Amino acid sequence: MLNLLRTSIVVRSSAIVLGITLFIGGIFAAFTYYWEANTEQELVKNRMHTLLSTVESTVSIACYLFDANLAKEVAQGLLKNEDVASVKIYSEQQTLTELHKNKRVQDHGLLRLGDKSKLFIQRPIYSPFNPKEAVCQIELLPDLAFIRGQINNKASVTTYLLLLQALIMAGAVVFVVMFLITRPIKTISDRLHHLPPDANASLPLPAGNERDEIGQLVRDVNTLFSKLFNLLEDERELRIQHQIGEKKFQAIFENSETGIFLLKSNGEVISSNPAYSRLFAIRLDAEPTQIKHSLLNNLSDYALRLQGMLENATYAEQIASEDFLIEVGAPKQKKWINLVLSAVENGVLQGLVNDITERKQIEESVTQLAVTDHLTGIANRLGFEKAMARIHFEMHGGLLGSFYLLMIDLDGFKEVNDQFGHDVGDKVLCHFSQLLSKIVRKSDFIARVGGDEFIVILKDIDQLDKLKSIADKIVSSAAQSMSFENADTIHIGASVGITLCSTPDFDHNELMSQADEAMYQAKKSGKNQYRIYAA
Structure with missing residues (x-):
């Protein structure tokens, strides 16, 4: 039954309706029962008063004459009424009669008539000749058992009728609920339970x-x-x-030549494809921890740049891309890679890495060609300007204190070109470039900025004698004779102008003007010598 109450809406709704109906019907039945009891008591009391009124004149005569027999006849007549239990007629002098239907009336039953004083009737009897003179008293005690039975009978009938009405109404409600609501719902539920998962299926x-x-x-x-x-x-x-x-x-993931991988925001690799392992030279049987820390270990020299990329991709949700030069494998092999990081979700990043070594080499070759003199192999004017920009950065960063700029012009080079031709002139330029490369240090800089004009940058020379020694070697080496195949001995010279720069806020055009002015002084003084610019 409890299982039905939990699983069946029909049983549960019916039980609830019946329970509510019986509860409310019981309350109304109890109220009706006690209301009928009180009503019946009032009716009994009225009937007794009516009885007394009918015999009052006879009792008055019996009392006036002190006629006990007459009083007894009246009492016996009253006791013939079913709801009278005892009658007593008495005066101050004597009791004329006292009759009882039973010796003792016991008050037991469903209904308690506790307030018996409401039913007990006592009335004075007056003289038939003097309405103001009381001659005796008459007392009537109701038959409580009989009255209680009457009340119980009437109240019970009314109560049963109310309960029957409530049950009938509840049954009607249950019937209506069951057949108009719960039964259709249960039918729908059963059909829905067995409904096939079909596009055309419907209830x-x-x-x-x-x-x-x-x-x-x-x-x-x-x-x-x-x-x-x-x-x-x-x-x-x-x-x-x-x-x-x-x-x-x-x-695509397995066969791509691009390294594809997922990583956490702290740089730890979560998963990767074979191309990633090949690019970083990770063995197939490598430990998971090696793959996990592979990106951090291979880019340890660029930790700050990598951290910046991770933060931009994670928090700023930007696509971060950087080029790195790394060394991988055994023996170590330098390799350029391009790393791209972008956010995926929940702090997870996606990474792409490509080998761009070949592209970088081509770019470096193109860049080198752009800043290199194609004839002599040393820097050209563009290379000189880039070198000055780099020196400017180094001096501002405190990496370089000062430098000397030497402007060199070859004396007699025009005559060589006119006499022996441009091919020999080109050989002279290449020969002189080689001489300069042997004289200066590897940390110094050489450039050809014009037809026969060269520039040398000497870094961090604190002693003037050392500068003069280098300048003397340039002048003396240029003055040495030279000869080439199918040509006579060739003689040239070199006029050198020198200026010093010791401040990072320099203008390289102004420095060239100073060196050019010093070189002009050298030529004016007889050529094949050097001069130091003096402001």
Whole structure:
């Protein structure tokens, strides 16, 4: 039964309706019972007063004459009434009569008439000749057992009728609820339970409920079921497409030449494809911890740059891209890589890494060609300007204190070109470039900025004698004769102008003007010598 109450809405709703009906019907029945009891008591009391009124004149004569027999006859007449238990007629001098229907009336029963004083009747009897003269008293005691029985009978009938009415109403309500509400709902539930997952499946409308709320509920359920089935079909189709796409991406992931990997915001690698392992020279049998820390270990020299990329990708949600020069493998091999990081979700980043060594080498070659003199192999004017920019940065960073700029012009070079031709002139320029490379240090800089004009930058020379020694070697080496195949001995010279720069806020054009002015002084003084610019 308890299981039915938990699982059956019919049984549960019926039990609730019956329980409420019996509870409320019981309250009203009890109220009606006690109301009938009080009403019956009032009726009994009125009847006794009526009895006394009918015999009052006879009792008055009996008392006036002190006629005990007459008083007894009156009392016997009163006792013939079922609701009178005893009669007593008495005066101050004597008791004329006292009769009882029973010796003792016991008050037991369903209804308690506790307030007996309300039913006990005592009335004075006056003289038949003097209405103001009391001659005796008459007392009537009701038959409580009889009255209680009468009251119980009437009240019980009324109570039973009320309970029967409540039960009938409850049954009607249960019937209505069961056949108009719960039974259609249960029918819908049973059909829904066995409804096949088909696009054309639907619940039939219960007979008689086509236009009410239950019919609307069935139509809504059918609509919802249709939409749900369509959604499930769409989801199944999407899942199939996702699986197909996943297989395609898995093939791309496994066979791509680009290293693809996932990593945490702290740089730890979560997963990677084979290309990633090949790029960082990670063995197939490497420990998981080696793969986990591979990115951090290989870019340990660029920790700050890598940390900046991780923060930009994680918090600023920016795509971070940087180029790094690393050394991997055994023996160590230098390799340029391009690293791209972007946010995925929940602190997880996606990384792409490509080997750009070949591209970097091409870029460096192109850059080198752009700043190199194609004839002599030393720097050209663009290379000189880049070198001055680099020196400017080094001096501002405190990496360089001062430098000397030497401007060199070859004396007699025009005559060599005119006499022996441009091919020999080119050989002279290359020969002189080689001489300069042997004289200066590797940390110094050489450039050809014009036809026969050269610039030398000497860094961190604190002693003037050392500067003069280098300048003397340049002048003396240039003055040495030289000869080439099918040519006579060639003689040239070199005029050198020197200026000093010891401040980071320099203008390289001004420095060149100073060196050019010093070189002009050297030429004016007889050529093949050097001069130091003096402001």
